[in-house]
Amino acid sequence: MAKLLYRLGFWSAKNRIKVLIGSITLLVVAAIVALSMGIHFGEETSIPGLASQKTLEVMEKEFPNPQGNLGKTQLVLKAPDNETLSSEAAQQLITVKLKEVAADQEVSSVVGPYENHSLNADSTIGYATITYKVPGADVTDVSKDSVNQIAESLRDAGWQAELIGDGYVKMATSSPTEGLGVLLALVILTVALGSIITGVLPILTAGLGLGFGIMLIIIGTSFLDIPSFALSLAGMLGLAVGIDYALFIIARYRQQLAEGYERREAIAIANGTAGSAVVFAGVTVIIALVGFSFVGVPFLTAMGTAGALTVLTAILMTIFVVPAILELLGSKVKVPTKRSKRKGSNQKPASRANLWGKFVTGQPLMAVVLGVALLSTIALPFFHMETGLGNDGQKSPDKTERRAYDLLSEAYGEGYHGPLVILAETDGGKEAAANLNKVIEEVKTYPNVAVVNPAVTGPSGKISLITVMPTTGPNDSKTIDLVHLIRDKAPEIERQDHIKIGVTGSTAVNIDITQKLNQALPKFCLIIVGLAFVLLMLVFRSILVPIKAVLGFILSLGATLGFVTYVVQDGHFQNLFNFYTKAPVFNFLPIIVVGVLFGLAMDYEVFLVSRMREEFKKSGDAKKSVLAGIRNSGGVVTAAGLIMVAVFTGFILAEEPMVKVMGLALAFGVLFDAFIVRLLIVPGVMTLLGKSAWYFPKWLDRLLPNLDVEGEGVMEEVEKKRLAAEIEPRVRLLG
Known part of the structure; x- marks a missing residue:
């Protein structure tokens, strides 16, 4: 090649x-x-084969949604102080404003807070649901501006009016802040080159x-x-x-x-x-x-x-x-x-090694212990990491969707954002209705249940929907426990009451996705670690160098996930990184970090250690080869690592929480791997191993x-x- x-x-x-x-x-x-x-991006995040997904498919057959995936926006309203939505003046104002919304040619229907019975207990908060004729991703900016102007007019009248839903909010896949990372990269490149x-x-x-x-x-x-x-x-x-x-x-x-x-x-x-x-x-x-x-x-x-x-x-x-x-x-x-000069030089390359190389090769044990201790300490929060899915509640309070999320929580509790749907299948017999009511009463007694709505029976007469609102949010561990409790009780309910139940809805689906990803993570890590060992063994013709590289990758991975947990979940340094609330780590982030960080870590390993091997094959001097590797490739790896950090920092400054967390994880993952593992621990270990680092059985060398x-x-x-x-x-x- x-x-x-x-x-x-x-x-x-x-x-x-x-x-x-x-x-x-x-x-x-x-x-x-x-x-x-x-452009035809999809937003499907379901996983075939999950229990909640199977239940959802049965539900969709029995209760087909004629509106399909049409975009929806909620206009969430809070009355001014000492007023309510139930007053005659408020009803007239809201009716007029909703007629203005309905006048938009893209709007299919508008259901006000009086028709959908969404007023809270003291009638201070309610919402209208706006349904469009197209999917949420296809709603035009003109329509969004129209409903936004109506919300502004309500604010001018003293109301709090906020917008949320896929018909208004679209995930930002790019941000102007990414350009800042590129500018930082240009500065680093100018200095380096x-x-x-x-x-x-x-x-x-x-x-x-x-x-x-x-x-x-x-x-x-x-x-x-x-x-x-x-x-x-x-x-x-x-x-x-x-x-x-x-x-x-x-x-x-x-x-x-x-x-x-x-x-x-x-x-x-x-x-x-x-x-x-x-x-x-x-x-x-x-x-x-x-x-x-x-x-x-x-x-x-x-x-x-x-x-x-x-x-x-x-x-x-x-x-x-x-x-x-x-x-x-x-x-x-x-x-x-x-x-x-290319030939005839009397100056020894080793004597020109930089101060960093001399320090690491002069105090290799200190370098290794210091690096391992630092990364191990940073990794500690990883052991209590919780994963889940993001929502509008993690966005800046300056965003209308965040304020709408908070209003809905204030009106109906955190559980409003995480409803569970129980699909109950009966035999359609005479006792079916009584048994169904018995199940509803039993679910009401479960811990963390706020409201259980009456059952809605489908056209077949055998399948019913029971909506359960927990007292906690969709990512809360108590909500997860409630889903597992209902599923654990299902066999007993089927045996006693002859009703087969399953739990579905977006909250249950997300819980199942999170569990699936968490279960897949160890398997994926083993595949990646095994791949790293084989590839590096092929490249470096060594047994110990790949083992060292894999252990270094595990260290940087643990530190990365630990640091993300410390910031995002535990809530430290949130002002520094512009996070606005404590939240679980995004459920797919650990797997993404494993895959991406592995690839980037191998980049630095190859560029640094390949120069060490090149020098060792010439001189046979292990320490000299480490110095040569740091001298010839250390500066490039440093610049490359800084560039990666700069680019990913641009994504940390983005507004979308999912993008911010990915940027944070990758920026600090590169920081830990490039500067602590590859430039501190790796040279130290290579110096300690000496010539044994390059041992490779002759029979294996011939075979590969x-x-x-x-x-x-x-x-x-x-x-x-x-x-x-x-x-x-x-x-x-x-x-």
Whole structure:
């Protein structure tokens, strides 16, 4: 692979104009196709086979919803002080305003607070339900502005009027704050690469790759059910790895120039060596993301596939376009100060190692103990982590949907947001009604039950719906316990009362999804850890190096989830990160962090340790190889880690809670892995292990393929070309 990439680097540099025009043409064509086909993101988060899902399917057959998935908005109203919604003046005002809402051509129906009987006990709070003719995602901004203006007019009259529901609120998959992360990345790149022109290059190629990947994802929405929030993960990853991968190749190119190689030769060498590591690291990230499919959750599979697609386009743009632009820029790329000549230098490389390398290799045990103790401490909150699904109650109080959520909680209790639906199936006999009432009375006695509504029987006469409102919210552990209690009682109820019951509704479905994800997490971790061990064994031809890498990954993973739990669930530093309330960790976040962090951790492991192995094969000196790895790759890994943190920080500043939490987890995951694990613990462990770190059984070495990530074959070919170039004039002279 290294030799192929070496030749590709030469070809791209030679055909730089064709490569650039071709890549831009691809992006334009993909954009035209994507926009002509339209954007068709789905928001389906169900999992086939769950108990609540099966019950839901039975319920939908018996009680078909003629309105389907039409968008709905609730206009939540609170009367001014010393007034109520039941007064004649209030009724007249609300009736007039709701007629204005109904005048919108997109509105199918409006049901006021007097028709839906939503007034609370003291008649101070109620809501109107607005149903549209289209799904929530398709409600136009014009219609949203119309209902918003009506809410504003009510506020001007002294009322509190807030809006909530999928007909008004749409998840933001992107935010202007993401641009701040890119600006920070540009500053880091400018410092690392010595000039603004060179610093812009990784962002440019990352933007091309991300744009192409996003267009492919949009095209895919016409054929696959891809949730809109998949774009957030894909955007984070595509941008971050695209910048990092370009940085790795540019940094190696500058090193080759400093060693005296001709420009095009340096480009080809960088593409063959660093490019090999880029391809391997990128493929590792892709495998981890595609591994989401092992969990058996359709929307996670779609998220992983979308993320893998943007990583793939980032790899392709890096190995094709970066060499072309480097050739185009020519001497404008600043060459670092030459540390030594390519041959004839008497200065020992080890003596030029930076202070950090000298500290870690000089005090390896202290470095390892310090790093392990720090990450272990940060990981402690992980052991009481609770997971659940997000809601509007986690948003900023400046948002109308958050204020509407709080009003509904004030009026009807937290349980309003987490109703449970019991589906009761009877034999239709004479005693069926009495038995059904008996079940309702029994459910009323269960702990944490606020209200049990009368049963609604379907057309068949055998299936009924019983709505149960708990006293606690949808993510509360008491609500989860209530769902499990009802299910535990189901066999006894069926035996005594001849009624088969099941629990469903959005709350029960979300509880089941969370449980499914939590059960899948250990299995997914084992798959990822096993994959990491095998891949790293192939790359580094070592037994202990992969074990060390896997243990380091586990440490950084534990610290990441522990820190997220500490902030999001326990409520620390919430003002610093703009979180507005304590909440459980998003249920799919741990699996996403495992997959993504694994891929990124392997990136840094490959770029750092491959240079150590390259030096060890030359000198046989283990400590010298650690110093060489830190000297040659430590700065690049530092810059790459800072860039990742900068990009993900842009997502922390987003308004959408789901995006914020993903940004927080990935930013600190990279921070822990790149700076504590890879630059502190790894060099310390490698120094302590010495030559034994590179032990590999000869029989296993012969059995496994050699991936040549360091580009040994490339450097051998370059050396042969150099010798041939030196010998040829002599041969001609002798001839």
